[in-house]
Amino acid sequence: xxxxxFLTDFSLLSAAAGLPSVAGAFYNFxxxxxxxxxxxxxxxxxxxxxxxxxxxxxxxxxxxxxxxVFFSRWNAKKGMxxxxxxxxxxxxxxxxxxxxxxxxxxVFAPRPGYFDATTCHNPLIKRxxxxxxxxxxxxxxxxxxxxxxxxxxxxxxxxPWKRPDQPLLPAGEAGAWDDHxxxxxxxxxxxxGRYWLYYKSWNTKEYDTSTDPAIRGNRKYGLAIAEKLExxxxxxxxxxxxxxxxxxxxxxxxxxxxWREGGMxxxxxxxMGIYNHEVGLLMESKDGLKWREPKIAYYGAxxxxxxxxxxxxxKKYGRFERPQLLxxxxxxxxxxxxxxxxxxxxxxxxIFKIT
Numbered sequence: 001x002x003x004x005x006f007l008t009d010f011s012l013l014s015a016a017a018g019l020p021s022v023a024g025a026f027y028n029f030x031x032x033x034x035x036x037x038x039x040x041x042x043x044x045x046x047x048x049x050x051x052x053x054x055x056x057x058x059x060x061x062x063x064x065x066x067x068x069v070f071f072s073r074w075n076a077k078k079g080m081x082x083x084x085x086x087x088x089x090x091x092x093x094x095x096x097x098x099x100x101x102x103x104x105x106x107v108f109a110p111r112p113g114y115f116d117a118t119t120c121h122n123p124l125i126k127r128x129x130x131x132x133x134x135x136x137x138x139x140x141x142x143x144x145x146x147x148x149x150x151x152x153x154x155x156x157x158x159x160p161w162k163r164p165d166q167p168l169l170p171a172g173e174a175g176a177w178d179d180h181x182x183x184x185x186x187x188x189x190x191x192x193g194r195y196w197l198y199y200k201s202w203n204t205k206e207y208d209t210s211t212d213p214a215i216r217g218n219r220k221y222g223l224a225i226a227e228k229l230e231x232x233x234x235x236x237x238x239x240x241x242x243x244x245x246x247x248x249x250x251x252x253x254x255x256x257x258x259w260r261e262g263g264m265x266x267x268x269x270x271x272m273g274i275y276n277h278e279v280g281l282l283m284e285s286k287d288g289l290k291w292r293e294p295k296i297a298y299y300g301a302x303x304x305x306x307x308x309x310x311x312x313x314x315k316k317y318g319r320f321e322r323p324q325l326l327x328x329x330x331x332x333x334x335x336x337x338x339x340x341x342x343x344x345x346x347x348x349x350x351i352f353k354i355t
Contacts, residue, residue: 085142
């Protein structure tokens with residue numbers, strides 16, 4: 001057996017059994033850990049594609065009973081930074097979350113002349129009101145200051161998709177906390193029938209490193225609400241609804257995914273300084289506006305797998321980003337994340353089973 005495969009398999013078994021990882025990482029299971037973190041066991045990597053970085057994997061069970069995922073990918077020659085100026089959104093399918101995914105097609109590629117002219121990224125697939133909704137982010141100049149959220153719809157996961165000519169949610173006015181962009185969509189249909197869109201943004205002035213080279217913006221989450229799925233979406237007056245900047249040390253928040261369970265709003269996201277920059281966060285809310293203190297949703301990769309030493313070009317190595325949940329029979333069944341590394345030393349999804 002290949003030594004690397006043996007170490008990875010042994011690490012997966014150790015983590016699943018609740019034992020310390022052979023990578024040497026030990027964690028204290030105290031009140032900062034959520035019950036969710038104790039319910040996940042690693043399945044492993046999926047959708048490793050030679051010649052591509054794969055990111056932002058959003059799963060859903062189709063009407064055909066298969067597992068469909070919509071994901072971002074870009075040419076590996078672009079390096080990790082290719083997400084901002086050459087990403088496309090693609091579709092793959094599997095018979096089961098723990099079986100191989102088969103590439104289907106490219107759903108959206110950048111299209112000149114539109115808000116998504118230079119990149120298509122951050123896919124989020126949902127079924128709402130009997131149709132499939134694919135939220136995503138596009139930009140038009142290959143930079144962060146034109147990132148805007150769009151919404152495409154279809155009657156089938158195989159398309160055709162009604163692609164928007166205009167973004168769903170613009171950035172705020174100059175000087176506002178969200179004047180830089182709208183990105184990383186998280187969506188839920190509220191029990192009252194309205195449509196809630198959470199989005200990440202930050203202030204352009206804060207993004208200017210000439211002011212403070214150590215700080216490049218502070219990522220927060222806002223909320224926009226609509227009476228109809230297609231909008232218009234009106235930004236909540238109490239935005240941002242999640243703001244960790246007051247805790248100091250430029251603590252931030254991104255990659256949110258929101259759902260309802262047990263009468264509560266729940267949100268899973270990537271930590272950016274509350275505990276560290278490797279773990280995931282889990283928060284709960286009664287009303288979706290005021291959120292309880294975050295707890296650890298999952299740990300860094302060293303908890304679950306053994307990997308080769310980090311290559312110099314992979315600066316996010318060792319952590320799981322873009323957490324998304326797969327619901328089966330109405331309950332969270334699998335956690336999909338994405339992580340640098342893998343067979344081709346680019347990036348690919350990493351899946352956990354929720355028990």
